[in-house]
Every structure is written in C-alpha cells, then in structure tokens.
Amino acid sequence: MNGSFNKEPLREEPMLSVRDLHVRFSTSKGLVHAVRGVSFDLGRERLGIVGESGSGKSQTGRALLRLTAGNGRIEAEKLMFSGMDLMHANARTMRNIRGSRISMIMQDPKYSLNPVLTVGAQIAESCRRHENIPRTEAKKRALSMLDTVHIREPEKVYSLYPHQVSGGMGQRIMIAMMLITNPDVMIADEPTSALDVTVQMQVLSLLDDMVRERGMGLVLISHDLQLVSSFCDRVLVMYGGRIMETLDAKRLDEAQHPYTRGLLNCLPRLDGRHDDLPVLERDPAWLAQPSDASGVFEQ
Amino acid sequence: MSEHTQTSSSVVSWLLADSPHNAFQARCQRAYISWLSFKSNPIAMLGFFIVLFLCLVALFAPLLTSGDGTTQELSNRLAPPSSEHWFGTDELGRDIYDRIVWGSRVTLYIIFLVSIIVMPIGLIIGTTAGLFGGVVDATLMRITDIFLAFPRLILALAFVAVLGPGLENAVLAIALTTWSPYARLARAETLTLRNSEYILAAQIMGASRVRVLLAHIMPMCMSSTIVRLTLDMAGIILTAAGLGFLGLGAQPPLAEWGAMIASGRDYLLDQWWVPTIPGIAILVVSLGFNLLGDGLRDVLDPRSSGGH
Amino acid sequence: MIDINDFSITFGSGKNQIQAVKNFNLSVAEGESFGLVGESGSGKSTVLRAMVGIYSHWTGTIRIDGQPIAHKRTPASRKHMQMVFQDPYGSLHPRRTVDATLSEPLIIHGMDKREERVLKILGEVGLGPEYRFRYPHQLSGGQRQRVAIARALILEPRVILLDEPTSALDVSVQAEILNLLSALRKAHGLTYVMVSHDLAVVGHLCSRIAVMNRGVVVEEMSEDQMRTGDLKHEYTRQLWTASHGYDRKALAGFKEIA
Numbered sequence: 028m029n030g031s032f033n034k035e036p037l038r039e040e041p042m043l044s045v046r047d048l049h050v051r052f053s054t055s056k057g058l059v060h061a062v063r064g065v066s067f068d069l070g071r072e073r074l075g076i077v078g079e080s081g082s083g084k085s086q087t088g089r090a091l092l093r094l095t096a097g098n099g100r101i102e103a104e105k106l107m108f109s110g111m112d113l114m115h116a117n118a119r120t121m122r123n124i125r126g127s128r129i130s131m132i133m134q135d136p137k138y139s140l141n142p143v144l145t146v147g148a149q150i151a152e153s154c155r156r157h158e159n160i161p162r163t164e165a166k167k168r169a170l171s172m173l174d175t176v177h178i179r180e181p182e183k184v185y186s187l188y189p190h191q192v193s194g195g196m197g198q199r200i201m202i203a204m205m206l207i208t209n210p211d212v213m214i215a216d217e218p219t220s221a222l223d224v225t226v227q228m229q230v231l232s233l234l235d236d237m238v239r240e241r242g243m244g245l246v247l248i249s250h251d252l253q254l255v256s257s258f259c260d261r262v263l264v265m266y267g268g269r270i271m272e273t274l275d276a277k278r279l280d281e282a283q284h285p286y287t288r289g290l291l292n293c294l295p296r297l298d299g300r301h302d303d304l305p306v307l308e309r310d311p312a313w314l315a316q317p318s319d320a321s322g323v324f325e326q
Numbered sequence: 327m328s329e330h331t332q333t334s335s336s337v338v339s340w341l342l343a344d345s346p347h348n349a350f351q352a353r354c355q356r357a358y359i360s361w362l363s364f365k366s367n368p369i370a371m372l373g374f375f376i377v378l379f380l381c382l383v384a385l386f387a388p389l390l391t392s393g394d395g396t397t398q399e400l401s402n403r404l405a406p407p408s409s410e411h412w413f414g415t416d417e418l419g420r421d422i423y424d425r426i427v428w429g430s431r432v433t434l435y436i437i438f439l440v441s442i443i444v445m446p447i448g449l450i451i452g453t454t455a456g457l458f459g460g461v462v463d464a465t466l467m468r469i470t471d472i473f474l475a476f477p478r479l480i481l482a483l484a485f486v487a488v489l490g491p492g493l494e495n496a497v498l499a500i501a502l503t504t505w506s507p508y509a510r511l512a513r514a515e516t517l518t519l520r521n522s523e524y525i526l527a528a529q530i531m532g533a534s535r536v537r538v539l540l541a542h543i544m545p546m547c548m549s550s551t552i553v554r555l556t557l558d559m560a561g562i563i564l565t566a567a568g569l570g571f572l573g574l575g576a577q578p579p580l581a582e583w584g585a586m587i588a589s590g591r592d593y594l595l596d597q598w599w600v601p602t603i604p605g606i607a608i609l610v611v612s613l614g615f616n617l618l619g620d621g622l623r624d625v626l627d628p629r630s631s632g633g634h
Numbered sequence: 635m636i637d638i639n640d641f642s643i644t645f646g647s648g649k650n651q652i653q654a655v656k657n658f659n660l661s662v663a664e665g666e667s668f669g670l671v672g673e674s675g676s677g678k679s680t681v682l683r684a685m686v687g688i689y690s691h692w693t694g695t696i697r698i699d700g701q702p703i704a705h706k707r708t709p710a711s712r713k714h715m716q717m718v719f720q721d722p723y724g725s726l727h728p729r730r731t732v733d734a735t736l737s738e739p740l741i742i743h744g745m746d747k748r749e750e751r752v753l754k755i756l757g758e759v760g761l762g763p764e765y766r767f768r769y770p771h772q773l774s775g776g777q778r779q780r781v782a783i784a785r786a787l788i789l790e791p792r793v794i795l796l797d798e799p800t801s802a803l804d805v806s807v808q809a810e811i812l813n814l815l816s817a818l819r820k821a822h823g824l825t826y827v828m829v830s831h832d833l834a835v836v837g838h839l840c841s842r843i844a845v846m847n848r849g850v851v852v853e854e855m856s857e858d859q860m861r862t863g864d865l866k867h868e869y870t871r872q873l874w875t876a877s878h879g880y881d882r883k884a885l886a887g888f889k890e891i892a
Contacts, residue, residue, distance in 0.1 A: 055363070079804040080775075194674070223673035223831060224876040225888060232885050250804065257879030293809035295838035297877060298861045303813045304838070307806035345764030352731050352767040523725035527785065530686045530717050531739040532709030541738070545729050 041068035041324055042244045043091065043129075043212055046105035050086045050268075053098050061086040061099070063268035067322030069212065071242045073235070074322075075255035075276065077290075078265035087265070088214045088248045092125050109211065127157040130205035134217040136197030140189040147173075147185030150204045157208045172203040176233055195226035202233060212244040213237070220249070231258055252279075252290050263322050264290070267314045273322040286313060360625045370621020376614025384430040395424035396579040404597045414599040416590060422603050425581035429604065432582045433611060436497055436566045437559060443501035445551055448508025453543050455509070456516025457535065467513065473506040478561075479568055486574040493582070496575040500565050504558065511554060512547045519543055549626035556619030560612030567608055583608050635664040635825045636685075636793060641694035643680055654680045655849045658694070660827075664792075667819060667826035669840030671833055671873065677849040678829045682795045685827075686717050698793065713743055716786035720798035722778035726770040732756070732781050733766045739789050751788060758821075759784045760814060776807035780814065787818065796828040800835060812838055833860075833877040845870045 050062035062083040067074070078084040090101045093113065106114040108129065116124070125131075133139045141149055150169040154160070160168075166185075173181035176199040189197060198218060205213060215234065219227040235258070238245050249255045256262055256276040264272045264287045272284040282288055289307035346352040364370055383390065399419035407414045413422035455466040473481075485499035519525055520543075528538050567584025569575035576582030578589075583604040590600035638660040644653045655677040662668045672678040684692045687707035696703050703711060719725040726735060736752045745751065753763055759780040770778055779799065786794055799815070800808040816839060819826055830836045836843055837860050844854045845867070853867040865871045868889065875884045 055366070079806060224833075225673065225872055228876050228880060228885050228888070231880050232882060235880075235882065252805070253879050257881065290805060293806050295809075295812060295834045297834050297837055297874070303816070304809035306810055306813065346731075346767040349731060349733060349767055352769065356769065523719040523721060524727045526688055527717070527719065527725055527782075528727075528738070529688065530712060531785075531789070532712040532742050533738070534709070537742070542727060546727075 041070050042109050043069040043246075044105060044107040045091070046103060046323075048087065048090055048101070048103040048106065050083070050090050050095055051100050051102070052096070053100075061268055062090060064318040065265075065268075065270055066318060066320045067263060067270070067273070068324045069244045069246060070324070071238070071244050072261065073238055073245045073247060073259040075259035075262040076246060076248045076265060077250065077252045077255050077262055079250060079290075081267075082265040083268035084248050084250075084265050085216050088131070088216050088246060091214060091246070092129055092131060093121055094125075094131070126153065126205070126210075127208040128210055129212045129214065130208070130210040132198070132201050132205055132213065132215045132218045135221050136194065136201045137189065139201055140197065142189050145186050145188055146192065146200045147187075150200070150207055153204050154207045168207060169203075172207045173200070175206070176200070176203045177229070178203075195222050195230065198222060198230050199233065202230070202237075206237060209241070210243065212246070214246045214248070216248045217250070218247070219254075220251070227254075252287075253294060261322065263319075266309075269314070269316070269318040270320070270322065271313060272319055284319075285310065364621055364625045367621050367624065369617050370624070373614045373617025373619070373621060376610060377618050380430055380434065380611055380614065383427055384434045387427050387431060391421075391424040391427050393421065393424055395420060395428040395581045397421075404593060404600065406597070407599055413603045414597070416586070416600050417593065422586075422599065425586060426583070426603060426607050429581040429583045429586065429607070432493065432576055432580065433563060433566075436493070436500070437562065439494075439497040440501050440504065440562050441555060443498070444505045444508060445555060447501075447505040449512050449544055449547060449551055451505075452509035452512025452514075453516045453539055453547055456513040457520060457539055457543060463513075466509070470506045470509045473503065474510075476503070478503045479565060482565060482569060483572070483574065486569060491574045491577060493576045493580065496566060496569045499569070500562055503565075504562065508551055508554065511550060515547045515550060516543050519546055553619055553623045553626055556615055556622055559615035559619070563608060563612055563615075635666070635699055636660060636662040636668075636827065637695075637697040637700075638681075638685075639695045639697075641681065641684070641692055641696065643677075643684060643689060643692040653849055655684075655692075658849075658851060660844070662825055662827060664825055665819075665823050666842070667828065667840045669836035669843040670827065670829045670846060671831065671836050671843055672829075672846035673831055673873075675848070676846040678846050679797055682717065682797050682827065682829055685795060686715060687712065709742060713789050714791045715793040715795065716789060716791045717795040717797060718779075718782050718786050718799045721802050722775050722782060723770075723802070725782050726778055728770055731767045731769055732761075732773075735781065736785055736788055739785065743789060745789075755784045755788045758787070758818065760810075774807075775803050776810060779803065779807075779811055783811075783814065783818070787822070790822075791824075793825045793827070796826060798830050799828070801830065801832065808835070815839060833873060845873060 045068070046066045048062055048065040049060070052059040052061060065083070065087055076084045076087060086095065089095050091106070091113070093101060095101055103114055106112070108124065111120070111124070113121070113124070140146065147166070147169055150172060151162070151165040154165045154168050155162070170181045170185060173184055178184050178196065178199055184192070184196070184200070192200065213234070218234070219230050222230060234245060234247070237243050247255060247259055252262070252264070256274070256279045259276045262274045262276050262279070263270050264274065264284065266286050271286045272282060274282055274287065279291070282291065286309075289305070292305045293307050295304060340351065341355055341358040343351070343355070346355055397420065399415065402415055402419045403417055405411055405415040411421050411423065413426065416422055416425070451466050451470065455463040481503045482496070482499040485502060486495055489495040489498065525538060525542055528542050566575055567587065570582045570584025571588040573585070573588065576585050578585065586604040587601045590604070593600045638658060641655060641658040642653065643655045644651060646652055658681060660668070660681075670678040670681065680689065683689050685696060690705040692705070698715060733752060736755065737748050740748045740751060752766065756763060756765060761777060761780055761784070765773070765777065770781075773781065796815070800811050803811060812835065815826070818824065826839065828836055828839055841857055842854065843860060844851045846852065847869050853865060853870045855865060855870065859865060863871070863874050865874060872888050875881065
C-alpha cells in the first residue's frame with residue numbers, strides 16, 4: 028500500500044512523527060483503551076483522520092498536544108515534533124508549543140471563545156502571549172489576520188463579542204486566532220460539522236489556503252469520509268482505537284479494508300436510488316489486528 | 327452461610343441484569359447503581375451514617391435512656407459528666423444525655439414537617455410559574471419575591487409572634503420562610519426543561535399541561551430540590567434551635583436542643599457542659615446533613631446521571 | 635394529504651421582528667415522502683413545528699386530509715401527525731423507561747392492549763422485548779432514535795414529520811435508521827415530511843424536495859433533477875455542488891445569496 032504514494036520531496040522530513048501511540052483512561056468502569064498503537068507521520072500536507080464516534084480519532088488529536096483529560100495516560104514509543112520529544116517535554120515547553128507551533132481548532136467556536144472579551148481582543152491577546160510586541164502592533168496584526176480569513180469588515184468584527192457572530196464567522200475567527208502565531212501544524216477536530224454545507228466549504232478552503240501558502244501541516248479529524256477524502260492528501264481510517272487503513276485520498280475507490288468499504292457504501296448518494304443502504308457489518312477480527320502502520324514515511 | 331451468599335449474589339445479579347423484566351426491577355437497578363456511586367464517596371457516607379445514627383437514636387430513645395428527660399433531681403443540679411450522668415445534669419438536675427437523646431426526636435420531627443411542607447409548595451409554585459409563564463409566572467414570582475425579601479429568622483419570629491410560641495408554630499414559620507428559594511430553583515429548571523425535545527414530544531402526543539407538569543417536569547426538578555433541602559437542613563435545624571433559644575419554639579419541659587442551649591447559657595463559664603453538649607449535637611447533625619447533601623448532589627444531579 | 639397555503643410566521647416584535655417563513659405552500663399526497671432542505675435559519679424546522687402545534691401564531695391555512703387544523707390543537711387532532719426529533723439524546727425523558735415512554739401516548743389517547751402494542755412496536759423498530767424496561771442512558775444513539783420512532787408510530791398516525799432524524803448519528807447508524815424509515819413507510823403507507831440540511835439524506839428518502847433559503851422556497855426539484863444537477867436557482871446549485879464534497883474550483887464561484 029505504501030508504495031502507491033508519490034514520494035514528494037516535502038514529505039521526506041516529517042514534522043510530526045508518531046509511533047505506537049496509546050491512550051488509556053481509568054474510569055469507574057475500569058480501564059478504557061481509547062487509542063491502541065497508532066503510528067503515522069505528518070509532513071507539509073493535509074492528513075485526514077476519519078472514524079465513527081468512539082474510534083479514538085479525537086483522542087489521537089488531543090494526545091498530540093498532550094491535552095488528554097486528567098484521568099487519561101498517554102504512552103508512545105515516539106512522539107516527535109520537529110526534533111523535539113513531546114513525550115518527555117515538561118509542562119512549560121508544552122505550553123510554548125501549544126498555540127504557537129501546534130494549534131488546535133475545536134468543533135464549536137461558541138465554547139472555544141471567551142464570551143466576555145471581544146473577538147479582536149482575544150486574537151490580539153493570543154498574538155501578544157507568544158511574541159512580545161506592543162498593543163497597537165498586536166491589534167494591527169489581528170486586523171490583518173481577520174482580513175486573511177476573508178472577514179469583510181475586520182474593523183467592525185474586531186469589536187464584536189462572540190455571541191454576536193454567526194457560526195461560520197466564529198470558526199473563521201478561531202482560525203484567525205490559531206493562525207496568528209504562525210503554527211507549523213494545525214490540528215482541526217471536526218472544525219466544520221457545526222456549520223452549514225456552503226459555509227463548511229468556505230472554512231475548508233481557508234484551511235486549504237493556509238496549507239498551500241504557509242507550508243503548514245494540517246490534521247483534519249472528522250466523521251465524514253467523503254468530505255475528508257475530497258479535501259485531504261492522505262486519510263487514516265480509524266476503528267476501535269486502531270488505524271484500519273491508510274489511503275491516498277484520490278484513490279478512495281481502491282480502498283481494501285472492509286471497514287472503509289462499509290463506511291463508503293452506507294452513505295446515501297445524491298445520484299443513488301431509494302434502495303436499502305448496505306448496513307455496515309463489523310468484524311471482531313478487525314480489533315485483533317495490529318494498527319495499520321503504512322502512514323509512516325519510509326526512511 | 328453459603329446459602330446466604332448465594333441469595334445475595336443472585337440479588338446483585340438481578341440488580342445488575344442487562345435487560346430488566348419489569349418496571350420495578352428497572353427502578354431498583356437505577357437506585358442500586360446510584361447507591362454504588364454514592365457508596366464510593368467516603369465523605370458522603372460519613373454524612374449518611376450521621377443521619378442514620380440520628381434516626382436510630384430517635385427510634386430507640388426509650389431503650390437508650392432511663393427516663394424521658396424531664397425527671398428533675400434538684401439535689402443533683404449542674405453535676406459534671408460522670409459514670410452515672412454521662413453528659414452531666416442541667417440546672418434542674420435533669421440528665422443531659424437523656425435530654426439529648428429525646429431531643430433527637432424533636433429535631434427529626436422538625437425536619438420531617440418542614441420537608442413535607444416546603445418541597446410541595448416550592449415545586450408546585452416554581453414549576454407552574456415556569457411552565458405556564460406570562461401572568462401566572464409574574465404573579466407567583468412576585469409573591470415568592472416578597473417572601474425572599476425578608477430575613478428568615480425575623481420573618482419566622484413575626485409568624486411565631488402571631489401564631490403563638492410552640493413547636494408546630496415554629497415549624498410552620500420556618501417552612502413559610504424557607505420555600506421561596508425552592509420555587510425559584512424549580513422555576514429556573516423548568517424554564518430550561520420547557521423547550522427540551524422530550525417535553526415537546528409529550529406535547530405533540532397530546533399530553534395536557536398538567537400531565538407535562540406532573541409526569542415530566544416535576545420528576546426532573548425533584549432531585550435538585552432534595553439536594554437543596556438536604557443542604558438547607560443544617561440551616562433549618564439552626565433556625566429551629568434559634569427560635570428555641572429565644573423561647574419561641576419548643577416549650578419546656580420538652581427537650582429541644584436550641585432551648586437547652588438557651589437555658590444553659592448562664593452556666594457556660596462554670597458548668598460548660600450544660601450548653602456545650604447540645605451545641606455539639608446540633609453541630610454534628612448539621613454537618614451530617616451537609617455532607618449527605620453534597621454526596622447526593624453528585625449522585626442525583628440530572629446532568630451527571632441522566633444523560634450521556 | 636397535507637396542504638399548506640400561504641403559510642407565514644413571524645417571531646419577535648418591533649425592531650427585532652423576524653419573518654421566519656414567508657408565503658409557504660406545500661402539497662403532499664398520501665403515501666408520498668417530501669423533503670425540505672435548507673441551511674440553519676432557513677425556516678425549515680419552523681414549518682414542521684407549526685404543523686404539530688408547537689407554534690400557534692402562524693397565518694395561512696394548514697389542511698391535513700382535507701381538514702383545516704386550528705391554531706389551538708385538541709389532543710385528538712394531534713393523534714394523526716407525529717414527529718421524530720434530531721437529537722436522540724434530548725428527545726427521550728431521561729428518567730423514564732422505554733416502556734413508560736411508549737405507554738404514555740396510549741394512556742393519553744385511551745388506547746387498550748397497551749402491553750401488546752408496546753411489544754409489537756418495539757419489534758417493528760428492530761428492538762427486542764429485552765429493551766422494554768431500559769432507561770435511555772442504557773441505549774446507544776441509534777437505539778434511542780429507534781425508540782423515538784416507535785413513540786411516534788405507536789399512535790398509528792398517518793403523517794410522520796422527521797426533523798433531521800439522522801444528523802446526530804454515525805454514518806453506519808444513519809444507514810440503518812434510513813432503511814428502517816423507508817421500510818416503515820412501505821409497511822404502514824405513511825406520509826413523510828423530512829427536514830434536513832443534508833441533500834443526500836433527503837434525496838435518499840424523498841421523491842420530491844423543496845429547497846428553502848431565508849424563509850422562502852427557492853426551488854422545488856424532482857428525483858431526476860437531483861441526480862443530474864439540472865437546477866435553475868443559483869442557491870440550489872451551490873448547495874448541490876457543496877454536497878458533493880470539497881471542490882476548490884467550484885467554491886470560487888460561490889456567492890452569498892440574500
């Protein structure tokens with residue numbers, strides 16, 4: 028499978044390198060093994076992680092920033108970000124990396140923005156936290172960033188409060204806030220599922236621009252296989268905490284794994300008939316297999 | 327012995343069965359799972375045992391004491407704690423231990439009466455105001471505001487002054503000054519519930535407002551009311567004790583902890599045990615209810631147990 | 635079966651007044667399934683909610699089976715039209731067992747043989763009798779949605795209104811629920827009105843689709859149009875394109891449509 032990828036020069040040096048990642052949670056009902064041995068590399072590309080709820084896709088994204096909830100434990104053979112070992116980095120180093128070098132966008136901007144501060148102040152604040160620049164300079168940068176994310180009247184939007192902006196606008200503001208520090212890697216966890224389809228496309232095109240123009244690496248986590256494959260370069264399909272299959276997004280039709288095939292087939296299609304949709308049959312044997320490690324660049 | 331373990335394990339498996347066979351089993355299962363999570367909280371269990379202990383003491387008072395706590399022994403006034411009088415005697419030579427034990431009945435009586443008055447009033451007024459809205463809401467809530475605006479003890483004093491001193495009147499006064507925050511709480515919860523999809527679904531089915539109120543909204547408000555009441559119980563006991571202290575609550579010779587402190591306060595410096603022992607009793611019971619309430623909140627909170 | 639004429643509804647008053655739906659017309663034949671597609675704020679759910687009587691301050695006429703429905707609904711008039719909601723976590727009472735949830739409509743409408751009916755309907759939605767006494771938190775999202783469908787069906791209505799019934803579910807569960815809904819429609823001869831933001835889901839279940847934007851129907855399309863994308867209105871075309879996944883070139887041509 029791995030041989031089918033075109034080796035582009037920028038993929039030679041992975042920015043983010045994950046080997047045998049495990050995330051375990053101790054709950055009142057016992058130990059929950061959410062991520063089981065996930066390995067992949069991320070270059071300057073758009074990597075999609077797709078799975079249904081409970082597949083461990085979001086926990087994989089969080090573990091990259093060591094943002095796993097308090098009762099969870101992360102273990103990995105290797106968790107490297109451009110030469111830094113994230114597994115053994117101290118809290119201070121992690122704080123510096125989060126936001127400034129690796130950013131994260133969550134599903135709903137309503138919960139990610141502080142409701143009592145204007146959006147402009149929040150963007151400027153995020154800028155000042157990582158670079159020691161004067162207030163006026165920070166404001167100028169925040170305004171130009173709002174312009175970059177295609178907000179039409181940056182001056183007006185700058186002084187709005189989060190509840191005064193629409194969902195699509197809020198997500199653009201979140202992206203502006205995350206991009207102002209010029210991160211190398213962006214992790215987007217269902218960034219568009221709360222948005223309308225047409226707005227969804229606009230937000231995605233924005234992320235697309237950032238990858239193209241800034242050479243950023245993007246991890247897009249989503250449940251929507253079709254959307255992810257139309258947007259990303261590569262797709263990891265997760266089930267039960269494992270990677271079932273790593274795919275070249277353009278060759279989605281050639282997917283081998285029955286789970287991926289099942290996910291594709293059970294989607295209603297615009298050109299489809301009203302026949303019954305094939306129902307996804309889950310095979311317990313999938314959970315016994317080790318994670319697919321072909322998302323790793325050969326070295 | 328083995329037979330015993332067998333039956334208990336079959337009860338547990340009945341309680342934890344995956345698919346209950348009838349509504350009764352389903353309800354028992356729910357209660358059992360709540361109990362398991364409650365049991366894992368040691369502080370809450372401490373509160374639970376204090377309250378349980380209070381109930382047991384009140385229940386077995388005749389067995390635990392030699393008299394009814396009113397027998398005077400004037401030759402043995404203000405005796406310090408000894409093997410004969412565990413907590414000493416008061417200014418009339420009555421055994422303080424006996425009075426504490428009998429006083430637990432009075433305390434429980436107050437708690438019981440206040441609960442059965444406050445809960446229904448607060449729930450009905452709050453949920454009605456929240457569900458119906460408009461004029462009904464405005465009227466009911468302004469009445470609630472009036473009750474909220476008075477300091478509790480002062481309003482209780484005024485009620486007792488009108489109704490006359492006595493335990494029942496004290497209870498009534500406490501209840502009338504306590505219900506208003508419950509109405510507010512129930513109204514606030516009703517307002518968030520009112521637009522939830524399961525309430526809309528019930529209305530679409532054709533459920534009347536009264537049915538929605540009684541069968542759908544009230545059960546959801548019940549748990550927070552119980553928690554609030556348990557947490558308030560300490561305050562209620564203290565108010566009752568305060569009224570007793572001022573001579574407006576339980577009348578002598580009835581053993582009431584607040585009244586006992588009141589009559590013993592003159593002896594605080596020389597015979598410290600006379601007011602201190604009932605004070606400790608009030609402290610322990612109030613603490614017990616507070617700890618229990620905190621634990622119940624974790625178990626009963628609809629946000630933690632009802633949902634995801 | 636359903637005839638809506640010149641339906642309008644307004645929320646708020648004074649400066650904050652918003653006309654959520656304007657001059658809406660709809661006609662659905664018996665046994666047909668009709669789809670309403672639109673983005674958030676397009677007024678599609680408002681129409682459904684007015685039909686079942688959650689909102690009562692609309693103007694125009696709504697006729698079900700030839701009978702105009704009043705603004706104030708009587709319990710009996712509600713029996714023939716039921717609704718399935720979007721969020722399977724929010725639409726079941728968390729303190730009631732499946733049995734209590736399903737029996738309640740029977741009690742309200744004084745229907746007999748309750749136990750028999752509950753067991754029968756559970757079987758029809760693909761849940762065995764072992765689910766009868768479970769609480770919602772003991773069920774998965776898909777199972778909850780099945781219970782919600784059972785609750786809508788137990789009164790034997792003729793019209794079912796579906797408000798985004800699968801958008802909170804995983805795709806594999808969505809397929810199961812869609813299959814169930816189309817099987818139930820065939821078995822009972824039900825009339826469906828389905829609302830969704832997902833063109834593909836509506837297209838799968840419905841034979842006619844109306845696209846709404848800002849309270850107005852901009853275009854009505856048939857199955858064929860849906861397949862070929864032969865659409866007149868620009869907004870409908872955008873929606874159709876966006877539903878096919880991310881396409882950078884097509885996006886460049888998108889416009890805000892007022």
